[in-house]
Amino acid sequence: MTSVSGVTNTDTAATTKTTTTKTSALGQEQFLTLLVAQMQHQDPLNPSDPTEFTAQLAQYSQLEQLFNLNDSMKLLAVAQNNSERLSSLSLIGQEVVVEESEFSFHASPVQIGYKIDGAISDASVSIQNAFGQTVAVLQADDLSAGNHFLTWDGKDSSGSTLSSGTYSIVINATGADGYSAAVSPLVRSEVTGIDLSGREAKIVTVLGEYTVSSIHGAYNKSQSAAESSAG
Helix, strand or coil: HHHHHHHHHHHHHHHHHHHHHHHCCCCHHHHHHHHHHHHCCCCCCCCHHHHHHHHHHHHHHHHHHHHHHCCCCCHHHHHHHHHHHHHHHHHCCCEEECCCEEEEECCCCCCEEEEEEEEEEEEEEEEEEECEEEEEEEEECCCCEECCCCECCCEEECEECCCCCEEEEEEEEECCCCCCCCEEEEEEEEEEEECCCCCCCEEEEECCCCCCCHHHEEECCCCCHHHHHCC
16 A cells, blocks of 8 residues: 555656646647637627737737747857857967956966056056965056056066966056046966856966956967057
8 A cells, every 4th residue: 555655646746747847838839729719619699809809819929929039039149159159269379368357377477457448647556466465566657548568577576586376466546536446457368278168168378267258359479468558
């Protein structure tokens, strides 16, 4: 008896799950079925108001269009995502500028920068270690709007070369009105690979991994940072 009861409970659960799944899938086919059933069971001596019937047909037409539009948008999103992922492969071997504050230092000079959108009167670029301590400060020499780059040799304020690790850029800027202004940090590095394992492709560089959406520009290695500053 216990065995039979267990089978019955399992079957009931499966049936309930199937019913729930079918119920949640109510869409245009079920809508049309209900509309046809309404026509079949109406009183011949007192038919439904044609105005109401027309309105129901219009509702069905709108529902069908919404379903088609939703499917088209999904296909478009998938196609666009696949196109972006494939096009990102062409970045390998090029230098990219990304809007990012963190970067990896490996005992070699790195190119960091800042993006100015408005008018500022003064700006400095601080380099902080993983503990949030400022280890070096670079003065921003170009205060015009656009992207600007500086080369950090990896040394602290006393001239000692720092150890390899993760560092971050902190920009302190003063606007034309004397108050602090928002200036975006930039990192420039060569792309060595593309990571397509996630939902959004990531570029792999010497200084770290960054999302494709954070890229501000891509340049040939022979093009200097000064030439790309106008971008």
